[in-house]
Amino acid sequence: MPDQLIFAMEVILNGLMAGVLYALVALGFVLIYKASGIFNYAQGVMALFAAMTLVGIMNGQVPFAHLINATFGTHIHKFGWNVPAFVAIIMTMAVMVLLAWAVQRFVMRHLVGQEPIILFMATIGLAYFLEGVADLMWGSEIKALDVGLPQGINLWIDETTFNIFGYGFFIDNLDIVATVIAALLVTALVAFSQYTKQGRAMRAVADDHQAALSVGISLNFIWIMVWSVAGFVALVAGIMWGTKSGVQFSLSLIALKALPVLMLGGFTSIPGAIVGGLIIGVGEKLFEFAIGPLVGGATENWFAYVLALIFLVFRPQGLFGEKIIERV
Amino acid sequence: MLDSSEGYVTEDGRKIGGVVMEMKNITLRFGGVVAIKDISFDIREGEIRAIIGPNGAGKSSMLNVISGFYVPQDGEVWFHGSKRPPMRPYEVARQGIARTFQNIALFEGMSVLDNVMTGRLNYMKTNLFQQAMWKGKAEAEEVENREAVEKIIDFLEIQHIRKTPVSRLPYGLKKRVELARALAAEPKLLLLDEPMAGMNVEEKEDMSRFILDVNDEFGTTIALIEHDMGVVMDLSDRVVVMDYGRKIGDGTPDEVRSNQEVIDAYLGVSHD
Numbered sequence: 001m002p003d004q005l006i007f008a009m010e011v012i013l014n015g016l017m018a019g020v021l022y023a024l025v026a027l028g029f030v031l032i033y034k035a036s037g038i039f040n041y042a043q044g045v046m047a048l049f050a051a052m053t054l055v056g057i058m059n060g061q062v063p064f065a066h067l068i069n070a071t072f073g074t075h076i077h078k079f080g081w082n083v084p085a086f087v088a089i090i091m092t093m094a095v096m097v098l099l100a101w102a103v104q105r106f107v108m109r110h111l112v113g114q115e116p117i118i119l120f121m122a123t124i125g126l127a128y129f130l131e132g133v134a135d136l137m138w139g140s141e142i143k144a145l146d147v148g149l150p151q152g153i154n155l156w157i158d159e160t161t162f163n164i165f166g167y168g169f170f171i172d173n174l175d176i177v178a179t180v181i182a183a184l185l186v187t188a189l190v191a192f193s194q195y196t197k198q199g200r201a202m203r204a205v206a207d208d209h210q211a212a213l214s215v216g217i218s219l220n221f222i223w224i225m226v227w228s229v230a231g232f233v234a235l236v237a238g239i240m241w242g243t244k245s246g247v248q249f250s251l252s253l254i255a256l257k258a259l260p261v262l263m264l265g266g267f268t269s270i271p272g273a274i275v276g277g278l279i280i281g282v283g284e285k286l287f288e289f290a291i292g293p294l295v296g297g298a299t300e301n302w303f304a305y306v307l308a309l310i311f312l313v314f315r316p317q318g319l320f321g322e323k324i325i326e327r328v
Numbered sequence: 329m330l331d332s333s334e335g336y337v338t339e340d341g342r343k344i345g346g347v348v349m350e351m352k353n354i355t356l357r358f359g360g361v362v363a364i365k366d367i368s369f370d371i372r373e374g375e376i377r378a379i380i381g382p383n384g385a386g387k388s389s390m391l392n393v394i395s396g397f398y399v400p401q402d403g404e405v406w407f408h409g410s411k412r413p414p415m416r417p418y419e420v421a422r423q424g425i426a427r428t429f430q431n432i433a434l435f436e437g438m439s440v441l442d443n444v445m446t447g448r449l450n451y452m453k454t455n456l457f458q459q460a461m462w463k464g465k466a467e468a469e470e471v472e473n474r475e476a477v478e479k480i481i482d483f484l485e486i487q488h489i490r491k492t493p494v495s496r497l498p499y500g501l502k503k504r505v506e507l508a509r510a511l512a513a514e515p516k517l518l519l520l521d522e523p524m525a526g527m528n529v530e531e532k533e534d535m536s537r538f539i540l541d542v543n544d545e546f547g548t549t550i551a552l553i554e555h556d557m558g559v560v561m562d563l564s565d566r567v568v569v570m571d572y573g574r575k576i577g578d579g580t581p582d583e584v585r586s587n588q589e590v591i592d593a594y595l596g597v598s599h600d
Contacts, residue, residue: 188460196459197452204435204446211433214395215513216421216450 003167010169011289012282017175019281020182021240025254026261026273027189028233033267034193035206035226036108038119042127044255046096046231049134051238051247053095055145056138057088063137085147089235096231097224099130104224112209112219131252140249145242149177178240185236186274189229193270202226260308266321275319280304335372338565345373347406348517348549349394354403356389363389364400365573371517376543377551378560381570382593387553388430390570391521394551395427396420408516422450426515428506430522430553436495440486440505441477443494447512448473480511483545484538500531504538511542518542520552524559532556536563557594561585569593 025047032040040046056063060079069075083091107122150173158168193199204212205222212219241251257280265276284303292299311318335344349371356364364386371377379387392398394405396417405412407423415423426447435443451473452459458466481487484504489497494505503523510518523539524532536559542548554560560567561581569577569584571593577584584590 191460192456196456197449198456200442200446201449203438203442204449207435207437208433210397210429211435211509212446213397213417214421214427214429214433215446215509216418217446218416218418 006165006167008286008289011285013169013171014175015282015285016278017171017179017281018285019278020175020179021237021244021277022254022257022261022280023274023277024178024182024185024233024237024240025258026265026277027185027270028230028237029255029258029262030265030267030270030273031189031233032226032230034270035202036119036223037116037206038108038123039116039267040230041120041123041255042130043230043234043258044252045127045130045134046099046234047238047241047254048247048249048252049099049130049238050092050096050231050235051145051242051251052134052138052143054088054092054147054235054239055143055242055247057091058083058085058147059143061138066139067136089147089239092235093232096235097228100224100227100231103227104220108223108227109220127252131249142246142248145239145247147239147243149174149239149243151243174240174244181236181240182274185233186270189233189270192229198222198225257304260304262318263308263311264318266318269318269320272318272320280307283307335374338375342374342544342565344375344565347371348373348408349551350406351390351394352404352406354390354393354400354405356386356393356398356400362573364393364570366403367568367570367573367575368403369568369575369578371549371551372566373549374543374547375549375565376539376563377549378564378567379551379553379570380555380557380560380567382555384572385570385593386573387555387570388521389573391427391519391551391553394420394517395425395519421513424513424516425519426510426513426517427519428503428510428521428523430525432499432502432506434494434502434506434509437493439491439493440497440508441481441490443505444477444481444508444512445473447509448477450513451476476514477512480508483541484508484511500527500534503527503531503535507535507538507542511546511548514546515548518548518550520550522553522555524554524556532559539563 025044028043028046029040032038032043060081060083062068062076062079065077103126107126108119111119111122152173154171154173154176157171162168193202201212201217201222202225204215204217205219209219212222238247238251241254245251261273261276261280263276264279265272265274284300287303288297288299335346337343347370351370352368354364354367355362367390379390381387389398393400396415396419399414407425435446438446452469454466454469458464481490484507486501486504486508489501494502497505507520507523520539524535527535539550539552540563543550552564564581566579567577567581567584568575569587569590576589576593577587579587
């Protein structure tokens with residue numbers, strides 16, 4: 001097999017893995033959009049917030065330490081204990097549910113029936129607010145996140161591919177874990193939305209509020225549930241990205257990468273988010289590999305957006321989105 | 329005859345039971361506008377009760393009070409012999425009051441079957457994980473609910489569109505699907521908001537037949553709003569007539585038909 005082809009295969013494999021991580025973030029967007037018609041700009045910041053909270057809890061940090069110290073002249077920073085990762089993840093999830101409740105109670109409930117653009121603006125506000133709160137609670141320095149996920153090169157793949165092709169593929173263990181987790185997450189989400197009472201109710205609410213009320217569905221409950229599920233997805237994405245590249249502000253910017261993914265996959269489709277993520281992941285790696293050297297590289301920064309732009313022109317609803325039919 | 333608490337027997341020989349729902353001195357205001365003014369009436373078990381009146385009479389407001397979408401400023405709602413505290417619409421629905429809407433409110437993105445299944449949400453008692461796994465109790469429960477739904481789908485003759493997304497259906501069929509969803513909840517009281525609005529004669533006849541059949545077959549208590557006098561008089565056992573938020577008549581169709589105030593309201597006599 002020619003070297004180029006083997007390289008390309010490794011690139012594709014790595015692209016798929018990266019795509020899974022994009023898909024994880026995009027999933028959070030799709031969930032909220034499907035259930036409430038809101039494009040949640042804060043999804044990326046929610047991932048950041050979740051990751052920071054997780055690190056904070058694990059390290060036994062005192063929340064709002066700087067604020068407390070500045071106000072009372074004290075010098076407390078840590079409780080002096082470390083919380084096991086598993087327990088910390090559950091506690092963080094509790095915080096995300098609390099956040100979901102607060103968002104519903106203090107923001108979304110007051111905006112029922114408003115134009116989508118107003119709801120969108122509200123989530124932009126929420127994004128900045130949450131970012132500020134996250135800094136205030138846990139401090140703004142870059143933190144390492146280690147919940148015990150395997151990292152580094154997968155030796156088995158390296159050896160196996162070396163024996164076959166005479167060249168060992170570099171695949172990060174973390175990416176493999178991310179893929180497995182994403183697959184589990186998607187299966188769980190699909191089962192949840194298709195087969196459970198709450199999932200049905202969620203789809204019903206997304207479709208028609210009045211009708212949902214008339215069959216005995218509590219809108220408040222469903223919305224809190226949806227934001228909690230989005231919080232959970234954000235937590236998973238936060239753990240993955242946080243482990244990969246440290247918990248820092250730029251984590252919230254990965255949300256931007258989710259936008260082209262959504263345009264490709266369609267805003268309303270869970271499988272769309274996955275396929276879109278994979279296409280973008282593979283596409284940008286392959287493009288960088290094949291065309292990058294000809295145009296001076298750094299194509300990964302813009303490739304996804306250009307692809308999304310092309311999609312907007314030819315298939316605005318995305319690959320899997322609901323077809324928009326305007327009746328005149 | 330109407331006053332006896334045991335109920336009465338209709339002209340066609342159906343036995344009507346005791347009071348299911350009683351509205352006592354309901355007053356509903358929107359700011360300075362009085363939509364419903366001090367209205368009382370009752371709905372008895374097994375009967376078809378109509379609320380009629382010209383446009384803007386407050387019929388839909390009354391239905392919205394019953395189903396919890398509006399909370400009246402004054403008056404009491406009694407359901408099955410106890411006074412109902414102010415409730416949210418979904419709580420009212422869980423008590424066994426199902427409804428349809430004047431401007432169809434269906435889940436457009438779902439199939440007919442899924443739409444009707446949502447009517448059974450409150451009959452699903454197994455937990456999230458059982459349902460997601462589709463095992464044991466949850467499976468049995470789903471089968472049970474599905475059977476109930478299929479029965480209703482058969483009954484309303486919409487088998488052929490079971491898997492069709494609702495958004496593709498014509499108006500008349502959508503109305504029927506909405507009725508099916510309401511019926512799926514096995515309601516103690518079924519509220520129909522202008523079930524015949526916007527239909528042609530044939531569709532109206534179909535719908536009338538279904539309403540009568542539902543009442544006959546399942547013994548469902550039905551309260552409906554309509555402004556097509558002809559249809560109402562044929563369908564209903566007792567009729568409340570509203571005009572400008574007041575009740576101007578209440579009784580059997582014949583009684584109402586001969587009521588001078590009702591005739592005035594419909595023919596348009598100036599209000600002085």
